[in-house]
Amino acid sequence: MALQTALIILANGISFSIAAGLVFVTLIQPQRTALNGWFALFLGSLGIWSFFSMTRVVPDLSPLDGQANFYLVFSGLVTVPIILYLFVLALRRSEDQTTIGLTGLAIWAAVFLVGFWLLLWTDRAVIYHPNEDTWDYELKLAGYIALGHVLIYGGASYLLLRIHPTAQTRPLELPVLLLLVGYLTNVIPPLRTYPVDISLTTIAAMLIGYAVLRWQLFNPLRERNEELRVANQDLRQVINELAAEKARAERLNDELRETSRYKSEFLANMSHELRTPLNSIVGYSELLLKNIYGDLSEKQNDRVEKIHRNGLNLLALINDILDLSRIEGGRMELSLTPLRLAPLIDGLLGTVEPLMTTKNLAMELELETPLRLIRGDELRIRQILLNLLGNAVKFTPAGYVKLSARNVTVKKGRSDQFNLPLLGWLEDREWVIFNIEDTGIGIPPEQQASI
Numbered sequence: 001m002a003l004q005t006a007l008i009i010l011a012n013g014i015s016f017s018i019a020a021g022l023v024f025v026t027l028i029q030p031q032r033t034a035l036n037g038w039f040a041l042f043l044g045s046l047g048i049w050s051f052f053s054m055t056r057v058v059p060d061l062s063p064l065d066g067q068a069n070f071y072l073v074f075s076g077l078v079t080v081p082i083i084l085y086l087f088v089l090a091l092r093r094s095e096d097q098t099t100i101g102l103t104g105l106a107i108w109a110a111v112f113l114v115g116f117w118l119l120l121w122t123d124r125a126v127i128y129h130p131n132e133d134t135w136d137y138e139l140k141l142a143g144y145i146a147l148g149h150v151l152i153y154g155g156a157s158y159l160l161l162r163i164h165p166t167a168q169t170r171p172l173e174l175p176v177l178l179l180l181v182g183y184l185t186n187v188i189p190p191l192r193t194y195p196v197d198i199s200l201t202t203i204a205a206m207l208i209g210y211a212v213l214r215w216q217l218f219n220p221l222r223e224r225n226e227e228l229r230v231a232n233q234d235l236r237q238v239i240n241e242l243a244a245e246k247a248r249a250e251r252l253n254d255e256l257r258e259t260s261r262y263k264s265e266f267l268a269n270m271s272h273e274l275r276t277p278l279n280s281i282v283g284y285s286e287l288l289l290k291n292i293y294g295d296l297s298e299k300q301n302d303r304v305e306k307i308h309r310n311g312l313n314l315l316a317l318i319n320d321i322l323d324l325s326r327i328e329g330g331r332m333e334l335s336l337t338p339l340r341l342a343p344l345i346d347g348l349l350g351t352v353e354p355l356m357t358t359k360n361l362a363m364e365l366e367l368e369t370p371l372r373l374i375r376g377d378e379l380r381i382r383q384i385l386l387n388l389l390g391n392a393v394k395f396t397p398a399g400y401v402k403l404s405a406r407n408v409t410v411k412k413g414r415s416d417q418f419n420l421p422l423l424g425w426l427e428d429r430e431w432v433i434f435n436i437e438d439t440g441i442g443i444p445p446e447q448q449a450s451i
Helices: 002-027 034-054 066-094 100-120 141-162 170-187 196-289 298-328 341-358 378-394
Strands: 126-129 136-139 337-339 362-367 374-376 400-409 430-438
Touching: 002 034, 002 196, 034 066, 034 196, 066 100, 066 126, 066 141, 066 170, 066 196, 100 141, 136 141, 141 170, 170 196, 196 298, 337 378, 341 362, 341 378, 341 400, 374 378, 378 400, 378 430
Parallel strands: 362 400
Antiparallel strands: 126 136, 337 374, 400 430
16 A cells, blocks of 8 residues: 555646646746647646645645545646647647537637536546545436547547647657556556556656657757758858959959059150150250241241141140059159249140130139249149130120139138138148139139049
8 A cells, every 4th residue: 555655646746746846847938829728727637636636645735625636637638639639739720630520629628627627626527436545426317428539539639649640749649648548547446546547647748848848849940940041051151152252353453553554654755756756846946936047937937836836736745645654553743842933823824725715715814913932843833724724715695714822821720811712721721722702613622622
């Protein structure tokens, strides 16, 4: 008898502990579904069954009397397979394989359980006979009907799993079969005194719990790992492709730099080769205009003057090309010398005057006298001012072009003679500020910032 008592306490204690632990683990899943709820109810019924089964040998565990403890055990025994059926049905519904008949059986399960509990607790299902060694009871008609429902729903659960098995349902076939075998042990009277039914049911619950956790925890984790592995492979492939593209881009850049170098060398060489004969043409034409080789007729003087002027223009164009090649090669150098601005301005006006006369434009001057002696590159300053005046003439259909220049002293980032657009726009020193104004189309405001 001591061995039997120990087995009852051990088996039911393990069953209750496992049921309570699985309920906790099932309900704390981050992505719970209806399966979690039904499985928790299944485990709860199993826990009630196992806990109150221990009160048969340890009555002090429950404040209730023996009959109430037995009714709770009997309630758990009947409820477990029915809740298991609802769990399996929810699983099949998630795979879209349920039928109206199976759903109707689930609705009847809820109605039956409510009716059974009412009949049980009003002594209309089972007659309980107090006995210290074992549960001694006598089934009434409602009790036999309840056990019939247990077999029907247990068998239906197994059949649902056997029909159209899937990767999720196949692991549940064995635990459901163990549960049915455990219930059938109650038919054999010698086995009723030992906790065979609760032991097999507990093993079944553990196997079902393992399957549920694998679906909801391990399999998603494995799938995420596989997705991450594939993503890493794709990322490595993209990185390799980017590295290959970078290598190709670097090769192209090297080729472009080499091509640019050849172009700059070509422009420089051609500019030098062209500038030498042009300098001769300009020089000899200037000598002819000064009558060094004798007097020229009016017509000859006009033609030589045109040769001289066009030669100067062509020489300026070649100088611009040479300057461009120098800039691209990073070799632009300035020749800084003391420079008086008045003669330079007179030369500029003589250059643009024919263009202004053709367009009937007036040339206005506003020059402070005397302008400071500056240190600069006369050629570059002439280029800049000539380009600005040329643009002003080009884009002014009528009116005037005005050139002004003033001396400006900047101290502490400010100037009393000139309204600087920004504090510190010019360094603290003495400057000459040129301003070119025209009545042409002007520059759009959105483009002025780039200037």
